[in-house]
Amino acid sequence: MTDDFLQRESSLSIFSQLNQRYGEQHWWPAETDFEMMIGAVLVQHTAWRNVETSIERLKSEKLLLPQRVASLHHEDLMEIIRPSGFMKAKARTCINLSTWLVEHGIDSADVVPSRDPHLRNDLVSIPGIGPETADVIRLYAFQQKSFIWDVYARRLLPLFNYPQWRTYEEARQHERTFIDIEGFSLKALQEYHALIVAVGKESRIKGENPLFLNKQQQE
DNA sequence: AACCAGGAGACAT
């Protein structure tokens, strides 16, 4: 007998609890798909408030287009995105990503939704784009359904008797057993990730279990 | 004044 038979709350039920507790998150906070993708790179292991400055700089220099970033010198981009940290790696990643977009005929700020099944492999093969950033870009820019197994998700779901997966890919490898991704709308999956990050931030600040777990709490 | 934030790559085992 495996833990597949263990009683656990459905991922849909968890979603509606989060939705009730935290409300609309309005994600991803970007005006265009390309701005979203650059933000996804800059936010790696970094607080979002440190990314906003970099995005504003790029925006005011009118650089938020694939061709513009692709043709920047590495050193120049490093200075622009300095507030986001890890600037050497992130500047290279942004240029790599932008170059890839240009090479694939994507030269505008917004992107055509994609059903390409190997878009994920394409993105992951870009140096600096790992599994999580690839899925986030797929979810918010290319409108491909995916569940983001970030550190917050891997900490939260075990509180509902889900297995505790150590790495992103390990979790993703088993996700079909636990989450009916096709059962969710694209918008719901986008909201799901935003909500999980909201929980993660709150429980990190309070240093305790997420508030919405106290179900006995009366209005 | 350590410690870490909406990860990923290089490298060893």
Add this chain to the structure above:
DNA sequence: ATGTCTCATGGT
């Protein structure tokens, strides 16, 4: 395949 170390800004 799986685990550990490094990256390197700004805010608690």
